[in-house]
Amino acid sequence: MDEKKRSIDKAAIEMFNILDKRGYDNIWDRLEAQKPQCGYGELGVCCRICSMGPCRINPYGEEPTLGVCGADADTIVARNLVRMIAAGASAHSDHGRKPAIILKEISENKIKDYHIKDTDKLIGVAKKLNLYKEGDSYLELAAKISDCALKCYGKQDEEPISFLKAYMPKNRFKKLENIAESIEKDSGMSVGFLPRNIDRESVDILHRTHMGTDHNPLTLIVQGLRCALADGWGGSLIATELQDILFGTPHKREINANLGVLDEEFVNIIVHGHEPILSEKMVEKSMDKALIDYAKSKGAKGINVVGMCCTGNEVLMRQGIPVAGNELHQELAIMTGAVEAVTVDVQCIYPSLGKLSECFHTKFISTSEQAHFPGSLHIQFKENRANEVAEKIIKVAIDNYLFRNKHKVYIPDVKSKATVGFSVEGILEILGGTLDPLINAIKSGQILGVAAIVGCNNPKITQDYFHINLTKKLLEKNILVVGTGCWAIAAAKGSLMDMDYLNNLNVPLKEVCKSLNIPPVLHFGSCVDCSRLLVLLSALAETLNVDIDKLPVVGSAPEWSTEKAVAIGSYFVASGVPVHLWPMPPIFGAPKVIEILTKGAKELVGGYFFVDGDIDKTVETMEGIILERRNALGLNVPEYIRG
Amino acid sequence: MKRIFIDYEKCVACKACEIACAIEHHPDKSVLSLVGDKKAHSNVKVIAVENINFASSCRHCDPAYCVDACPSGALKRDRFMNAVIVDPYMCKACAMCAMVCPFDAITFKKTYNSPFGRDHAVKCDFCIERIKIGLNPACVDACKTKALVFTDSESFVKSKEKADLKSFLVGHSKEPANVKLFKELKKEML
Amino acid sequence: MKIVTVGCGMAAAEFVETLRTNGSNDDIVMISNEPFIPYSPCSMPFYISGEPIDTVFWKGINFYKRYNIKTILGRPVTNIAVENKCVEINGSDRIFYDKLFFASGSRSYFPDDNWLNIAGVFGFKNLQDILVIDNYIKSEKVKRAVVFGGGFIGIDAALSLWKRGLNVTVVHRNNRVLSQMTDQEGGIYATEKLREKTGINIILKSVVKNIIVDSGKLKGVTLDNGDSLAAELLIVTIGVIPNTEMLGVNTKGIEVDFDLKYHNDVYVAGDVASTKHMITQKSGVYATYPNARSQARSIAYDILFNKNLFRGSLNTNVLKKHIEFPIISAGYFEGDPYTYCDEEIFRRIYLKDDQIYGYLLVGDTSISGFIYNLYISQKKVGNNIMKFLSLKRGKAYYIQALSV
Known part of the structure; x- marks a missing residue:
């Protein structure tokens, strides 16, 4: 493959000389060898759930239009999609279980190799969960927090999990409750958005997608969103918060990347x-x-x-x-x-x-x-x-x-400076203990809005090309960019997190960042740390006393490849954030599923998906969303846009 | 004369034709036997050019460069279907045929038909034995979107012309909107 | 009408078959000094490597009967009197013709005629050579063979002997084998591939100077650098001589125009014909099967329908037998070279005025047919060529078709 098509990363391009000359097996060649990839799979209309199949639906509207059991394209696509969410949420949440168990074992003195490193965070989390009592020892707090976390995985009642209850803004919580009620009232179908148990929501998906169970794309997708919320406001959040307790809450620092x-x-x-x-x-x-x-x-x-x-x-x-x-x-x-x-x-x-x-x-x-x-x-x-x-x-x-x-040995002499290490606690510290400076900057238009981008690479997309260019173009629109995962590493390698990058900008955001001494692109951690973004949105929403679906924020997962990304995108959508996806998710064989995810979701939960492979159009859409939401909040259209 | 045609607008690149062809040409006629069997082979290959997928195979040209190039009497024209057929017993794998085939439809492989334990020219045989008993070629039967059709050449050309004219006059093709959207988006991929 | 062929090789067999399948009921006589049914020189090395003899009879073992042919086999034609329309056999018998198809083939060239008398020294040009070599290997339990001359026939011979299990050394004058069908770099690449993937020993920039003989049998050879190699078998493949003497011509082939006529009713084809090149128009002996076939068919059509189809010969060739890395070449290595090369594949195309002038493809066949068609059509390709050179699957044709 043309080297420029494989990556825009300078170090990668140097390595391609070696790869091509010596002929090492590599992901780009393997993708090439897989091409063309099966269109049924790309469209999502292949069902391998039972042994009457595998079944495929003719996407051109001709026979066969139904699987052996009678499932149509919408059912098959919806089932496949929510199974992806279950797998992605499981990966994050199972990750979160481990620090919870370690914290519990620390509290019980059963483990010697790990300790509580960040007692401030320990107290902070305990307070947030309403578990803090004056005079509690650190080990007692650790016991309470880990118990609370583990109960989110193990409890069997119908109540929403306590981490979500504690961290999700009230308006959002109420809205999700209300939608479920109104669906029940309109259709007589009982549905729920608020997760009852992190593991249960994945198991529920595996159950309802079993042959002959749920065939309604709407109820399937609602359960998918519930499972995704169990990830974002449950498993991932527990992972982040408890890992901070064990290993320290991140603070701003400089590193090299590549x-x-x-x-x-x-x-x-x-x-x-x-x-x-x-x-x-x-x-x-x-x-x-x-x-x-x-x-x-x-x-x-x-x-x-x-x-x-x-x-x-x-x-x-x-x-x-x-x-x-x-x-x-x-x-x-x-x-x-x-x-x-x-x-x-x-x-x-x-x-x-x-x-x-x-x-x-x-x-x-x-x-x-x-x-x-x-x-x-x-x-x-x-x-x-x-x-x-x-x-x-x-x-x-x-x-x-x-x-x-x-x-x-050949090590490309390529590395970039990056200022990284942003947590909500770290941001608050930088802002002087309150989010007001950030909120004021957004209100005044010094920052137009916030875009949250999450990672992956995908050999189908030139490595880092979408990440870097989308980010650059969002900055040019005066949009603050935050994010995690492989996107964050791409931004670090691409020098976007270098303080010097501010000099390339010619928008008001530049001055805000300069005065706070932060880069315009903020590294919020690993992909489970997307929960930090939820916490940040939550704090903004609470401060403004609005729901998240009113905030001038937008998400994107360009270059996504994993099931985890589907779960992340889904919990952002369910939390009220519109999310851009590229490349295409395997849903295009199902008109109803497309309708629900791209339009119906907006009416229901405020967030929705949009798919676009064109960077300029994506930026345009994202800016449009932010302006629309600013407008709804009664915020001014900044002068530099009007001009 | 019936021929295999491909409607590339309908090919979803599932490669069911490749597997069906390999099964048809395997002595066990079973998908399980294909696994890990280096002697198994498919005479049809699904390829992608830009964003168009299609099953590519021998076109049984007439006259055919490959038949004219064969110096060992291995490539012959079958009377029943006017197909170009390899006789592995006579084939010396000299590659004279492959050297001139513009479609790259001839490869070399050691198969279950190799009489001398070495490679020989391998290409589409039109599933003549199936056709003789009234069946379609294996690849055509395997195609679930009817992208591969086995039909009289004249009637296919006519039906295609009619369909094209219709979509021209009515102004829309039969493609559902979601599939059109999918194809539009896919164009933006590498 | 009485139609006579001198030779019963590939050209003659193709000629006769074309006549008969197009409705000719003429008397046909095929004359050859060889005693065989038409056979394929392409197939015959496989007899050495152990495959059955019937596979060399490419038009079938009932060829003469099937097409109702009179034959005069195993007897040499000594003279042809074109004015009298008469073929003289063995210096005595005379056969008259209305049309003569002259395709008497060629024979191996030996640097020293005395070598012909030594047991264990053979050419590699006809089926007789093959049968004798096979017998000699069996009876003398030959273990070591030297092939002198690393051209197409030499390598073909060496590969079949190697496949039979002999220890084979190729001695070649040039710095690479197959030097006529390769350029420097591609030829060296192909030579290395042969060394790497077969067990054949290749000695370059050398010639066999002398042979070592004991009791009339070959025991070894000495090279020009003084080295000697022990061997019981020497195959001499340093060149061929067209069998044109009976026409009284003593040149490198009988030069003919597109009508392929040497004289009113005398046509020539195959290894004896010096024809025009389809692209360059240069005259030469282009001794490959596809040329013999197109010449033979054109002559048959001329006789039957007064229609001339011949548009010239091509110097395309491919070596793949016994090996899995085809070496394909055509045209001339002049003009601007465009190259793609990796571990397994070497592809180079020479362009002149944006048209293909020559090409060399080593390693696989996946773009060869596409390139061949660009070459013979002389389509303008320009810089687009690099787009196709690195392709690994049969997409080239469609990429071009869809890009127009």
């Missing part, structure tokens, strides 16, 4: 995946003098732990660890020939890494009981032996340094 953070003279270890639990320990142990000396005894100058994807984001946010790249960099990083070990936990890790690592000395180390890969060296991680496992992995990497083939 393959240039690998260091030829050091033992390079990449931590890749999504969780901070092992990677925090890896970072900690890489500073251990004995291990550094051991690395030196093998001829290296030291140990260089760098991040990748959302594990990278976790350690970047809290520890300032440099990040080697986003999703499409994972194979390229190994191709530098300078990586002693890629240590992975869960999610978005290509199974191709095993075979690719065999072309180099690189050890591809899997650690999670849930994630196994062909050709990986499995070193089982256990929370109660975290120090020992981290040390072992680092030793394997150091021992492997001697096997590095110097002739195969």
Whole structure:
């Protein structure tokens, strides 16, 4: 494939020379080999749910129009879509379960390798959940919070989960309750938007999408949104909040991003995946003098732990660890020939890494009981032996340094400075303890609105092209851009988070950022940290005393690829935020589903999806949404737009 | 004379034709036997050009460059369907045929029909044995959107002309709006 | 009408078949010094590598009977008197004709005629050679063979001997094998591929100077650099000589125009014909099957319908037998080169005035037919060519068709 079509990242383009010359297996070639991809799958009209199938619906309106059981295109597409949401929400929420269990075990003194690092946050979360009592010890608070979190996964009553109740703005909560009631009144069908139990909402989806159960695209999608809300205001939120308690709430800091953070003279270890639990320990142990000396005894100058994807984001946010790249960099990083070990936990890790690592000395180390890969060296991680496992992995990497083939080493000299580490707490600190400066800037039009963008890469889209250009163009429209995941790494690599980037801007936003000493593009963390964006929206809504669907905010998931992205997009929509998607979700075989997601949802929940592959048109639509909402709030149209 | 035609507007690139062809040309006639079998082969290939997908295979040209190029007596024209057929017993895999076929419809492979344990020219055989007993070619039967049709060439051209004229006069094609939207969006992909 | 062919090779067989399938009831006589049913030189190396003999008879073993042909086989034509319309056989028998199709083929060239008398030294040009080589390998339990000359026939021979399990060395004068059908870089790429993917030993920039003989049998060869190689079999493939002496012509082929006529009622085709090139118009012997076929058919049509179809010959060729990386070439390597190259594929196209002047494709066949058609149609291609050069699947035709 044409190199410019594969990526706009400078380091990636350098690596393509090596990739093309040596012919390493890679994701772009594999995509090419898959083409053309099955249109039934692209349209979402393929059903593999039961063994009377697989069934496919003729998208051209001719026979066959029904599956063997009689399901039509709308049922099949809706079922497939909500199953994607269930899988995505499960990935986030299962991630959130782990810090909850660790916090509980800390409170019970059952675990020695982890501690409560951020007691302010502990108190803050306890207060938010209404669990704080003067005189409680930290361990008592930890016990209450972890119990509360775990109950969100395990309780069996019909009440909404307590994290959502505590964090969601009242107006939104009430609105979601009301819509469910009005649907019941109009149609006689009982539905619900407010999640009762994080795990249950996914199980509910698996149940109702079982053959012969729910065939109504509306009720299917409503349950999909409920499950997504259980992710955003449940599993992901618990992950973020409890990880902050365990590892510290992020604060503004500067890091470097891109393959240039690998260091030829050091033992390079990449931590890749999504969780901070092992990677925090890896970072900690890489500073251990004995291990550094051991690395030196093998001829290296030291140990260089760098991040990748959302594990990278976790350690970047809290520890300032440099990040080697986003999703499409994972194979390229190994191709530098300078990586002693890629240590992975869960999610978005290509199974191709095993075979690719065999072309180099690189050890591809899997650690999670849930994630196994062909050709990986499995070193089982256990929370109660975290120090020992981290040390072992680092030793394997150091021992492997001697096997590095110097002739195969090529590290692109490409890295960008980025100011990162924004949490809601951090923002409040910067703003002086209140959101008012931000709200005032929005009211006055110094900031037109806020766009929240979330990651992934997708080889179908030129890597980072949509991320970077969409972000740049939104800034030109004076829209503050915040976001997470692989988008955030793209923005960091693209120098958009470099304070110097402000000099390229010629909009009022520039002055706001300058006075606050923040970049115009704010890194809010990993993909579970989209919950931080919800918390931010919640705070804005509460301060203004409006529902989120009135705020001049808009979301986007350009370059999305995973089921998690579908869940994230869906909880933003259900929370009242219009969300742009690109590439196309597999729904276009079903006219009713398209109608519900792009139009019906707006009337019901205020948020909705729109799909666009054209960056300029996307920006136009996003600006339009913000202006429409400003108008509804009675905010002025700033002069620079009128002119 | 009946021929296989492709309506590329209807091809969704599901590759059901590829699988059906491979099953038809496998001695076990079973999809399970295809798994991991290096001797299995499909004579039809779904390809994508820009945003158009279609099943591509031998067009059984007449006259055919490949037949004229064959120096070993392996490529012959069948009398029943006027199809271009390979005789693996005579084929020496010299590639003279592939060298001149503009459609890249001939490949070389060791198959269950290889008499000498080596590769030979492999191409569409029109499923002649199926046609003889009144069936359609396997790929045509597998196509669920009727993108592949097995019909008399004249009547196909006429029906196509009629459909095109109709959509021209009435001003719309039969494509549902959601599919049109999908195709428009897909154009924006790489 | 009495139609006589001198030769019963591919051109003659094609000629006769075209006559008969187009309704000719004329008397047809085929004369050849070879005693065989028409066979395919393309197929015959496979007999050496172990495949059955009937597969070389490409038009079927009942060819003569099927087409009602009189044959005079195993007897050489010694003279042709064109004014008398008479073919002389063995210096005595005379056959008169109304139309003569002259396609007597060619024979191997030997640097030293004495080599012909040594057991174990053979050409690789006709079925007789193949049968004798096969016998000799069996009876003498041959293990080592040297092929002198790494042109198309030499490599074809070497591959079949290698497939049979012999230890094979190719000795070639140039810096790469297949030097006539490759340019420098592509030829070196193809040579390396042959070395890498077969067990054939290739010695370049060398010639066989002498042969080592013991009791009338070959024991080895010495090269011009003084090295010697032990071998029980030497195949000499350094060139061919057209069999034109009986027409009293002693040149490199009989030069003919598009009508393929040497004389009023004498047509020539195949390895003896020096024809015009379809693209360059240069005269030469373009000794491949597709040319023989188009010449033969054109002559048959001329006789039957007074219609001339011949538009010139092409120097296309492909070597793929026994190997999985075809080496395809056509035209001349002059003009602006456009190249795509990776681990498995080397493709180069030469353009002159935005038209293809020559090409070389090594590794697969996926764009070869598309390029062939661009070449023979001489369509303007311009810089678009790079778009097609890296394609891996059969999309080229459709990309072009849909881009217009």
